[in-house]
Amino acid sequence: xxxxxxxxxxxxxxxxxxxxxxxxxxxxxxxxxxxxxxxxxxxxxxxxxxxxxxxxxxxxxxxxxxxxxxxxxxxxxxxxxxxxxxxxxxxxxxxxxxxxxxxxxxxxxxxxxxxxxxxxxxxxxxxxxxxxxxxxxxxxxxxxxxxxxxxxxxxxxxxxxxxxxxxxxxxxxxxxxxxxxxxxxxxxxxxxxxxxxxxxxxxxxxxxxxxxxxxxxxxxxxxxxxxxxxxxxxxxxxxxxxxxxxxxxxxxxxxxxxxxxxxxxxxxxxxxxxxxxxxxxxxxxxxxxxxxxxxxxxxxxxxxxxxxxxxxxxxxxxxxxxxxxxxxxxxxxxxxxxxxxxxxxxxxxxxxxxxxxxxxxxxxxxxxxxxxxxxxxxxxxxxxxxxxxxxxxxxxxxxxxxxxxxxxxxxxxxxxxxxxxxxxxxxxxxxxxxxxxxxxxxxxxxxxxxxxxxxxxxxxxxxxxxxxxxxxxxxxxxxxx
Amino acid sequence: xxxxxxxxxxxxxxxxxxxxxxxxxxxxxxxxxxxxxxxxxxxxxxxxxxxxxxxxxxxxx
Numbered sequence: 001x002x003x004x005x006x007x008x009x010x011x012x013x014x015x016x017x018x019x020x021x022x023x024x025x026x027x028x029x030x031x032x033x034x035x036x037x038x039x040x041x042x043x044x045x046x047x048x049x050x051x052x053x054x055x056x057x058x059x060x061x062x063x064x065x066x067x068x069x070x071x072x073x074x075x076x077x078x079x080x081x082x083x084x085x086x087x088x089x090x091x092x093x094x095x096x097x098x099x100x101x102x103x104x105x106x107x108x109x110x111x112x113x114x115x116x117x118x119x120x121x122x123x124x125x126x127x128x129x130x131x132x133x134x135x136x137x138x139x140x141x142x143x144x145x146x147x148x149x150x151x152x153x154x155x156x157x158x159x160x161x162x163x164x165x166x167x168x169x170x171x172x173x174x175x176x177x178x179x180x181x182x183x184x185x186x187x188x189x190x191x192x193x194x195x196x197x198x199x200x201x202x203x204x205x206x207x208x209x210x211x212x213x214x215x216x217x218x219x220x221x222x223x224x225x226x227x228x229x230x231x232x233x234x235x236x237x238x239x240x241x242x243x244x245x246x247x248x249x250x251x252x253x254x255x256x257x258x259x260x261x262x263x264x265x266x267x268x269x270x271x272x273x274x275x276x277x278x279x280x281x282x283x284x285x286x287x288x289x290x291x292x293x294x295x296x297x298x299x300x301x302x303x304x305x306x307x308x309x310x311x312x313x314x315x316x317x318x319x320x321x322x323x324x325x326x327x328x329x330x331x332x333x334x335x336x337x338x339x340x341x342x343x344x345x346x347x348x349x350x351x352x353x354x355x356x357x358x359x360x361x362x363x364x365x366x367x368x369x370x371x372x373x374x375x376x377x378x379x380x381x382x383x384x385x386x387x388x389x390x391x392x393x394x395x396x397x398x399x400x401x402x403x404x405x406x407x408x409x410x411x412x413x414x415x416x417x418x419x420x421x422x423x424x425x426x427x428x429x430x431x432x433x434x435x436x437x438x439x440x441x442x443x444x445x446x447x448x449x450x451x452x453x454x455x456x457x458x459x460x461x462x463x464x465x466x467x468x469x470x471x472x473x474x475x476x477x478x479x480x481x
Numbered sequence: 482x483x484x485x486x487x488x489x490x491x492x493x494x495x496x497x498x499x500x501x502x503x504x505x506x507x508x509x510x511x512x513x514x515x516x517x518x519x520x521x522x523x524x525x526x527x528x529x530x531x532x533x534x535x536x537x538x539x540x541x542x
Contacts, residue, residue, distance in 0.1 A: 306526065309519075309522070309523060309526070312516070312519035312520065312522075313523070315516070316516060316519075316520055327499075330499060330500055331498055331499075331500065334500035334502075339504065339505065342500070342505065343505050343508050343509050343512060344512070346494060346499045346500065346501065346505065346509055347509050347512040347513050347516065349494075349497060349499045350490065350493050350494065350497065350499070350509070350513050351513070351516050351517075351520070355516070355517065355520040355521075356520075357533065358520055358523050358524070358528060359520055359523065360533035360534070361523075361526075361528040361529075361531055361532070361533050362523045362526055362528060363533070363534060364531035364532060364533060364534040365526055365527070365528070365530075365531055367534055368531065398508060399508045399511045399512060400511070401511055402484065402511045402512075402514035402515040402518060403515070404511065405511045405512045405514075405515035406515040406518070406519060409512070409515070410515070410519055
């Protein structure tokens with residue numbers, strides 16, 4: 001029997017694509033399933049900024065008619081997808097989460113959207129994010145995004161809506177953009193799979209930039225298999241992004257069952273056992289390391305002492321670049337920024353150039369240390385975030401001291417930014433839940449262009465842990481909570 | 482180095498034509514002092530042994 005309703009919504013992209021191909025599910029049925037779930041739940045979760053209802057239904061009808069004639073568009077024929085609103089979509093509002101771009105309608109698709117559409121996927125909508133993908137938004141101009149496991153908690157950012165939609169079954173698959181952890185953090189907080197590919201593996205053409213040397217688009221999905229499927233479609237050289245690699249794109253799905261036997265995994269002690277790491281996170285991640293060892297890998301502790309500096313180094317480099325990019329708007333339209341974004345950008349504009357240069361050199365040291373570790377190990381293992389999703393209220397309170405600022409902005413970023421600063425691939429995959437029912441994310445970091453290794457290890461863990469079948473208990477919009 | 486006071490931040494921002502509102506200045510001072518401390522701490526690293534890296538990762542064609 002074919003899955004229907006909520007079971008169909010959570011079936012996963014690869015399975016849905018197979019069901020469509022076998023004509024057991026129609027694209028119209030799939031799109032309608034998600035539109036109904038968005039109507040029921042997104043009034044509260046606020047994953048979407050724009051819903052492409054009419055065009056998605058029309059595209060689904062066309063996909064259905066073409067399927068009946070045997071005219072298949074590609075591997076994602078009839079699959080509804082949604083993208084972070086930082087990514088251009090032809091004829092569809094693209095705000096980057098900012099009031100400044102409330103009327104911005106691109107004329108052309110970004111490369112990643114173009115490639116998904118060419119594979120037969122159907123654009124369902126555009127997803128909420130922290131303003132300009134920078135993090136720290138206090139008042140979201142398009143609604144406060146909420147964690148599907150507990151709506152009083154943060155869904156993570158900056159690809160907030162991408163994490164929510166993937167985890168809450170509001171879309172088959174989503175794309176986010178990860179500069180310093182913006183795909184992996186929402187995946188961790190929301191209980192989804194989030195992959196940051198190697199820098200240069202996926203085109204950024206048509207994506208509003210945050211930091212040119214670290215920005216990278218990646219999938220957020222319900223399963224590792226789905227992340228592999230999507231990556232295979234969006235990866236590859238693009239003449240419109242000269243920083244994309246010309247190296248061949250492997251069949252990521254084919255290597256997925258490779259397992260972890262013989263893989264050497266380095267457990268990063270500063271991130272697993274550090275004082276900032278929540279006890280339940282530490283326990284779940286250590287358990288995952290033991291689990292991977294039980295599947296045939298070797299897991300051994302490794303110390304990366306420079307990694308403590310990664311958060312501050314990342315922010316100095318990323319924010320100073322963003323401050324330069326935003327200077328014209330900051331000068332003329334400052335009141336249109338969210339206060340959190342404006343304070344972040346103005347602060348970065350005041351950092352002395354010599355300090356930024358020091359950060360650039362420190363980046364090189366961190367990168368050397370991470371790559372040296374990846375010379376010894378096939379993968380590095382760490383928590384994606386030091387803690388489970390915090391309460392939304394903890395983000396919106398004013399910064400009260402420099403110590404408060406350092407704790408809020410630098411500490412947690414030291415968990416995801418080592419991969420960003422180094423340019424290597426990293427995935428976040430669920431590895432447990434806290435006693436309060438919030439997801440915990442396991443991060444696996446690989447060598448440059450070794451996405452296949454990262455994905456096969458994450459898949460082995462996912463299959464072993466059996467967590468991908470858990471679903472958040474959602475309250476319909478307007479229902480008592 | 483002594484922390485920058487909100488008035489210092491106000492003068493710096495004015496000299497760089499960066500906008501400040503009354504609500505922003507105190508928080509920006511906290512944020513900027515956090516940055517200056519964190520980046521000063523990098524002096525403990527052997528920074529002169531490396532050049533700033535701004536190129537592709539290994540393996541990229």
